[in-house]
Amino acid sequence: MRVRPDVSVVVIAYNDARRLPRAVASTLAQSLRSVETVIVNDASTDRTGDVAERLAAAHPGRVRAVHLPVNSGGCGRPRNTGIDRSDGRFVMFLDSDDLLDRHACLNLVAAAEDTGADLVSGLCTRVFLNRPPHAKNRTRPWYPRLYERSAVYGSLAENPDLLYDTLSTNKAYRREFLDEHGLRFVERLHYEDLLFTAEAYLAAERTALIPHRVYNWLVKEAAAGPSISNRRAELANFADRLEIHRRIDMLFALRGAHDLKRAKDVKFLNHDLVLYLRELRGRDPGHRARFLDLAAGYLADLDPRACEDANPMAAIAAYLVREGDHAAAIAAAEHRPDHSELGAPLLERDGRVFWGGRAPRGALGRRVLDVTGFGFHLRPLRELCPGNTVTRLEVGDGCARIAGHVLNPLGRVPPDAELSAVLVFRDRRGRAPAARIGTDVEHRGDRLAWRAEFDPRRRVRPIGFVDPLWDVRLRVTVNGETMVTRPGTGPGSPPLNDVDLPVRPRLSRLAGDVLRSHVTANGHLSFVLDARGRGARVAGTLVRGAVRTRAGRGSWRRARRLHRSARGALTSRRTKIAVFNRVLTRLPVRPGLAVFESHLGRSYSDNPKYIYRELRRSGREVDAVWSYRSSPEGFPPDARLVRRGSWAYYRALARAQFWVDNQGFPDGLRKRPETTYVQTWHGSAVKPMGLDQPRLKSAPAAERRRLHRMVDRYDCFLVRSDHDVRTLCPALGVRAELLPAGYPRNDPLVTGVDGDPDLAAEIAGLRRSLGLEEDGRRLLLYAPTFATGPRGRPVRTLEPPIDPDAFARELGEDFVLLLRPHYLCRADLPPSARAFMRDVGDVPDVTPLLLLADALITDRSSIVFDFALLDRPIVLHLPDGASDHGGDPGAGYVDLERDAPGPITRTPDELVAALAGLDAAEAVHAPRRRAFAARFGEHDRGTAARTVVERYFADRRRAC
DSSP, X not given: OOOOOSEEEEEEESSOTTTHHHHHHHHHTOSSSOEEEEEEEOSOSSSHHHHHXXXXXXXXXXXXXXXXXXXXXXXXXXXHHHHHHOOOSEEEEEETTSEEOTTHHHHHHXXXXXXXXXXXXXXXXXXXXXXXXXXXXXXXXXXXXXXXXXXXXXXGGGOGGGGGOOOXXXXXXXXXXXXXXXXXXXXXXXXXXXXXHHHHHHHOSXXXXXXXXXXXXXXXXXXXXXXXGGOTTOHHHHHHHHXXXXXXXXXXXXXXXXXXXXXXXXXXXXXXXXXXHTTOTTSOHHHHHHHHHHHHHHHTTXXXXXXHHSOHHHHHHHHHHHHTOHHHHHXXXXXBTTBOOBOSOXXXXXXXEEESSSOOOHHHHHHHHBOGGGTTTTSXXXXXXXXXXXXXXXXXXXXXXXXXXXXXGGGOSOTTOOEEEEEEEEETTSOSOOEEEEEEEEEETTEEEEEEEEOHHHHOOOOSSSOOEEEEEXXXXXXXXXXXXXXXXXXXXXXXXXXXXXXXXTTOGGGOSEEEEEEXXXXXXXXXXXXXXXXXXXXXXXXXXHXXXXXXXXXXXXXXXXXXXXXXXXXXXXXXXXXXXXTGGGSOOOTTEEEEESGGGTOSOHHHHHXXXXXXXXXXXXXXXXXESSOOTTSXXXXXXXXXXXXXXXXXXXXOSEEEESSOOOTTOOOOTTOEEEEOOSOOOSSOOGGXXXXXXXXXXXXXXXXXXXXXXXXXXXXXXXXXXXXXXXXXXXXXXXXXXXXXXXXXXXXXXXXXXXXXXXXXXXXXXXXXXXXXXXXXXXXXXXXXXXXXXXXXXXXXXXXXXXXXXXXXXXXXXXXXXXTTOEEOOOGGGGGTEEEOTTOSOHHHHHHHOSEEEESSOTHHXXXXXXXXXXXXXXXXXXXOOTTSTTTOSSOHHHHOSSOEEOSHHHHHHHHHTTTTTHHHHHHHHHHXXXXXXXXXXXXXXXXXXXXXXXXXXXXX
């Protein structure tokens, strides 16, 4: 008598003789032994039927083969046949090109028996076969948030998010449950999984989820014959998907499950629709129009409230498809948090920013299209990456002509901006030198028009064979700030595929003779090195044939591994530090060479800036080198610039007579005795620092040793008062000479700017750039310290301390508020606040802002010590309500309740009242403020920069 198996795995196959044995092997290898495999051959025309019979013959009693007489054209009928021909207590499904995890059956059945569930689902993982085996992005779980832990649900209403996982293949179903409810797959329609699983979720009295991987969905990108689920380019495919969704809608309506219907609609917007829209850009206009007509017809019947519950960009895409703004809809679908390309115009109305170039219609349109919270209006141009549409691509008489236009979102690029542009061709693998081609660019209102003409044979020089793929970037510089854009398709683009640019590879024309254009899946213009001439075609065929042999593949892989490892070893930070310590420090020190750095190379600012200025003013013969982190813009033109972390940076540090910075040069560098390290630091301590921080106290000893190594390199440490000597120096473990000179950046705060025309001009230019030349209102500077959220996560955006509408109403006639976020943050300032608030986060040096401000609002930031020197009003806004007593080692070194140089506020209303009464409260707070400045800035006398220069650079005075 045959024992009933625990699980029947239905394996469906069509023309897949090669992969079917692998799929069946994954069922035979299950750790649960009582598993039968039912292969359903969907009338294949290759050897699939014979392979199925051989597998059944090789494993009698464990594998059976069933053959359909006529191909069904989908997955529904083969799966239904498998259900009917199976005997197991549970039924599972497997596609012939995928694999089950070894413990899939065991884990699913165990969970079903433990919980009594009718349906048990486990984690499905997509495995991208074209990617390297150890690549981080080779595997991607399917909606992993659903499977973070084991869970049991009595109904779908308890977790409507289950509708995001409507795969049938990562689940086990009780056979009695399927038969009792007559659950079978719809036939002659694709995406039958969606309807089948929705019906199963609704019918199940109990559904269990387990956090174990059960199914491996094998994905071969750019495959010659994509699977049914990947044929999203076919209109019939999308029509089937919409029909399935309509049937699910009817199912929910018949059950009266209106909330589930709305949850399903949200899932459709977040997943299904976006999936298709992201592949539309490269399609021909006719295809796009027909597709979007289909989508609009379905969206017209959707509950409009689904747009308000969906992800913002998915909702925008759906709303604009229905409204007929196809270009902006596709751009919204393509936009992702980690992908900053801005592919649609923005519109500002009533202080809000909206997606697309049209004013939104009605309350729903205003709510859905409002993207003010995305902060597009706040981001620097270099982070926006505006959409770039190619309007011309042609070759004639050996000359390539490319033109297009870049979006100018919200008019961020003014008409009088100084513009320049470079078109860059770059080998995707980074093996060949990039080609940089000068490009004409001009301002045309809401866009920047560009064009380039060049001889590609002279300007673009591939190596050949090893650099087949080339990308294009347009680098546009606006008033010194560079933004990088990717040319591609858009409204008005001509056909961009199969345009040949003639080139001459460095390995002769046998390596290829044209760069053939093509459009990527994301709609960007790229090129492939190809062969048009007979010699190049023959040579390419021979090389590709050699590489396809076993010996050729092995040699090619070894060469690539060697290249990658060699390149990584030569450019890694560890290699550079080792070379610095063992080789570069043997080079002779260059007298007068000084390396300056501020905030790890982020800007030309702070104490190092004012020491540098004093060196130039006093005529010292110093060869100054400034390090920059990302952009050289804003650094002094008469200094040598090196990128932080580059070989030139390490070479300059190794040969320098002086190091000057305010934070810390890289750990691991051994400073040579001939080098003098002047550590200026960047502020007196309010909060616990260094070894006094709870984080560092509980950290491994290696972290504390690292701090000691870095601090022990100092030869000089600037202090402002005895407070620094008692708190900051012991906390950091400073053993260097303490120079009681004050901070060079504070010299102008004490002496003013009358004797410093350069700084006076800088402040005047700052006032002009902020639009404050004719404004008689007083300036409030809001400059809090870096903050962390409730879970210790850093807060990356700074909001105004007072609601903009309330500020305008209560204080807008008398004050302008300048928001100065910490350099690791960004101000979140709505466009409507421009009349009475300004974002000054991009101003690299805070000293001119302090001189400009009439009053300061801050919290526990050390900026309070600096501003107190100006003897102007200060308000401490501490909205968290902490008392911040210095006696508590976790609270800080300063008792703000006792020593505050101004009023302390806890709420926005209190802050408004304090600002409105600034002048009236001066009689109370001015004496406290002066005592505060005298105590914490006792060495700030306006001579700090001169003291440092005379103490350490005395021998660099230029001879008369």
